[in-house]
Amino acid sequence: SSGINAEYGDVCHLYHLLTKKHGIPPQFIVNMQYNDIAYNNENPNPGTIINALHGTDVYEGNMIDYMGETVNSANFLKILTGKHVEGGSGKVINSGSNDIVFVNFVDHGGPGILGFPETVLHVADLTRALGAMHEGRRYKQMLWYVEACYSGSMFDTLSPDMNITAHTASNNDESSYACVLDEEMDVYLGDCWSLNWMNNTEQIFPNLEDETVEEQYEIVKGMTLQSHASIYGDLAVIYKEPISIFMGHGSKVAAGTPTSTLKSDVMYKNALQSQDVMLHYLRRKRSKSNDKEESKELDIQIRYHEQTEAKVQVILDKIGVEVTGSAELAELFKQKSAHIQDAECNKAVLSVFFETCYKFQSHPYITKYIFSLPTCATATRARRLSGL
Secondary structure: OOOOOHHHHHHHHHHHHHHHHOOOOHHHOOOEOOOOOOOOOOOOOOOOOEOOOOOOEOOOOOOOOEOHHHOOHHHHHHHHHOOOOOOOOOOOOOOOOOOEEEEEEEOOEEOOEEEOOOOEEEHHHHHHHHHHHHHOOOOOEEEEEEEOOOHHHHOOOOOOOOOEEEEEOOOOOOOOEEEEEEOOOOEEEEEHHHHHHHHHHHHHOOOHHHOEHHHHHHHHHHHOOOOOOEEEEOOOOHHHOEOHHHHOOOOOOOOOOOOOOOOHHHHHOOOEEHHHHHHHHHHHHHHHOOOHHHHHHHHHHHHHHHHHHHHHHHHHHHHHHHHHOOHHHHHHHHOOOOOOOOHHHHHHHHHHHHHHOOOOOOOHHHHHOOOHHHHHHHHHHHHHHOOO
């Protein structure tokens, strides 16, 4: 994540909104951040993170409960379901049948997966955890806001009868987008959808009770031009609730509270698919480098990732032909991501690929192609089971 802090800026910014503006006590918030940006060697302003051009610092004042190695998918599910966690603050969501739960997730994603620094959260595991929470009456209502590529694929089978609604930055077969490029630091400061919904929230503040989940969804969907903001789950009850139920009822702005309101033309200038941000950063850094040794090292990194992206496509083509026995059929599965019909199959296939080929955290561009793996495997499995 070196030099790329869009996700961290989004999360830090939201923490200030919820605590300083919306009046939610910090003890009711569990904050997970890998926390490798504020004091990163490549950060020209150590100890600070900004979420808007010429914006104020959003890092100071963040109370981070879990950082470093404790930020992983297993701990995330434990925290969500109220189970004991080793390390960090130990804080978890000890919710009950009368509690409202709001979850904001910002990171990389892929078909049926959400990324953590070293691990992956699979849709099969998330679905199982949410089902157990519903059955155990561990919440009254739950609202998810998820910024990640393919984030719709985590919720497109979510039952409307579980009192859960999920608003996502993208549908099940597309990238989400980074935006607000700082030309001097060569980093993206935020993500388009996240900044859109936080900007909308700031614009209507303090009248959060006057806008429903449905209204914010429709407004933000109209603002988000790069990807298709989507919504899943309960579209009857939670859909009609005011956002204040989930985001707090603050009545005045605390001194020094950061804001991110930007004109849309500034926000969307140079918007880029999130999977391509890493290579974009390396190329811009190389174009400005006057140091011979640094330039040589950047050339090596850029060449490696360009060659790896091409290599991944060749590997997936070969796997497709091997599994289906047909180049034509394998090509068909490459055309477009399909709905994940078998979450456990999706988990098994992608886990093997990440373990034996490439991890998508360090090679985020591979998520543009790996959807063919579970699609191909599921279809082939169905054909074999039917005797075709």
